[in-house]
Amino acid sequence: MDKTIELVNGVKDIHAMPSVIVKALNIMKKPTASMKELGDIVMYDQSLTIKFLALVNSAYYGFSQQISSISIALSLLGMTKVKNIIVAVAMKPMMSNAGDKELWKHSMRVASGCEYLASLTKVMDADEAFISGFVHDVGKMVLHMTNEKMYAKVVAMADEGVDIITAERKYFDSDHVKTGSLLAKRWQLPILLANVISYHHAPSLSSIPVPCNLICLVDKLVQTHYNPDSIDKDFVKTLGIDFEDLEELRKIVLQKAEVLINELS
Numbered sequence: 001m002d003k004t005i006e007l008v009n010g011v012k013d014i015h016a017m018p019s020v021i022v023k024a025l026n027i028m029k030k031p032t033a034s035m036k037e038l039g040d041i042v043m044y045d046q047s048l049t050i051k052f053l054a055l056v057n058s059a060y061y062g063f064s065q066q067i068s069s070i071s072i073a074l075s076l077l078g079m080t081k082v083k084n085i086i087v088a089v090a091m092k093p094m095m096s097n098a099g100d101k102e103l104w105k106h107s108m109r110v111a112s113g114c115e116y117l118a119s120l121t122k123v124m125d126a127d128e129a130f131i132s133g134f135v136h137d138v139g140k141m142v143l144h145m146t147n148e149k150m151y152a153k154v155v156a157m158a159d160e161g162v163d164i165i166t167a168e169r170k171y172f173d174s175d176h177v178k179t180g181s182l183l184a185k186r187w188q189l190p191i192l193l194a195n196v197i198s199y200h201h202a203p204s205l206s207s208i209p210v211p212c213n214l215i216c217l218v219d220k221l222v223q224t225h226y227n228p229d230s231i232d233k234d235f236v237k238t239l240g241i242d243f244e245d246l247e248e249l250r251k252i253v254l255q256k257a258e259v260l261i262n263e264l265s
Contacts, residue, residue, distance in 0.1 A: 003173040008182045011145045013097070017187045018090040020045070024083045038082050039074045051089055051264055052077075060259045080127040084111075088134055089264055095141060103141065105261055106222070107134050112257035113218035117249075121239045124211050132196040135189070136215045139180025139197065143172055159225065165201055177201055203235075221250045222257070 020041060027037045042048045049070050056073040057066060067073050074082050088108065095104035114133030118126040144151045150171045157167035168175040177198060184194040195206045196215050203212035213235045220230050228246060236243050 002178070004178040004182055007142050007146050007172065007174055008179055008186075011142050013145060014094060014141055014183070018094065020048075020090045021087050024086045028079065028083050033079065035074060035079055035082075038079055038086075039071060041086060042074065042082065043070055048086065048089060052082075052085065055085065055260070055263045058259055058263045060256065060263065078127075081130075084127060084131045084134070085264070087131060091134075092264070097145070103137065103144070107137055108261050108264070109222040109254065109257040110134070110136060110215065110218050112260050113222055113253035114214055116253055116256055117214060117218060117239070121241070123214060123239060128192060129211070129214060132193060132211050133215055133218060135193050136196050136200045136219065137176060137180070138183055139176035139178065142179040142183070143168060143174070143176055146172065161225075218253065221246065221253060226250060 023041055024038060027033050027041075042052055052070060052073050053067065055061070056063060056076060061077070063076060067076065077085070088111065091107075092104050095101075095107060111130045111132075111134035114129040115126045118124050118129035124132075140151075143154070154164070154167040154171055157170075158164045165175045165177065177200075180197040181194065184197045189197075192208065192211060195208050196211055199206035199209075199212040200215045200219060203209045203216050206212045213232065217231065217235060220226070228243075231243075231246065233243055236246065241249065
C-alpha cells in the first residue's frame with residue numbers, strides 16, 4: 001500500500017512553507033512587483049542582509065568593487081536571483097533538520113550546477129534552473145523527518161549502489177519523488193518546479209523534459225559516488241558538451257557550489 005499521503009500528513013513541521021518564502025513568491029507573482037518590496041524582506045532580516053552582502057562580495061558573482069550597500073547588492077543581483085537566495089536561505093533550517101545539513105548542501109550543489117550549465121548551454125533560463133535544482137529533492141525532508149534511523153538505512157543502501165527510489169520504497173512504502181510531488185501541490189508551486197520534483201528521476205515522462213533532464217544530469221554529477229555510466233550520454237550530446245569533459249565540468253560545478261555554500265552557511 002502506498003503511504004505517501006500518510007507520510008506527508010504525519011510530519012507537522014513541513015505542512016507550511018516558511019512565511020518569508022511565501023512573501024517573496026507572492027511579490028514575484030505581481031505584475032507591478034518592485035525590487036523595493038522584495039528588498040524590504042531582506043533589509044528587515046539581519047541574517048538575510050549579512051548573507052546577501054557576503055554573497056555579492058564573494059567569488060561566486062565576481063563583481064569588481066566591494067559592495068557595502070544592501071540596496072546596491074540587490075539591484076546588482078536582480079529580482080529573480082534575490083528571490084532564489086531568499087528561498088535557499090529560508091529553506092536551510094527545514095532541510096538541515098531533515099538531513100543533518102547534507103540535504104541542503106546537496107540541493108545547493110545541484111542548484112549551482114544547474115545555474116552554471118543553463119548559462120553555458122542556454123537550454124533554459126539560468127535563474128529558473130537554479131531554483132529548479134534547489135527544490136528537486138524536497139520530498140526527502142518528509143522521509144527523514146518520519147524516521148531518521150530508517151532513512152539512514154536508505155542512504156547506506158544507496159551508498160552501496162542501490163537505486164535511491166528502490167531503497168526508499170523498501171523502507172517507507174513511498175519515495176521522495178511521491179512525497180515531494182504532494183508537497184508541491186500543497187504549496188502550490190509553479191508547474192516547472194512541480195515537474196522537476198516529480199520527474200527528475202524519469203525526465204522522459206515529463207511534459208517539459210529538458211529542465212528535468214538538466215536536474216537529473218547535475219544531480220548525478222555532484223554525487224559523492226559519481227558514476228559516469230549513470231549519465232545520459234544522449235542528453236549530454238544535445239547540450240553540446242563532450243562526454244569526455246564531464247569530469248572537468250564536475251570539478252568546476254563543485255568548486256562554484258562550495259563558494260555559495262560557504263557564503264550562505
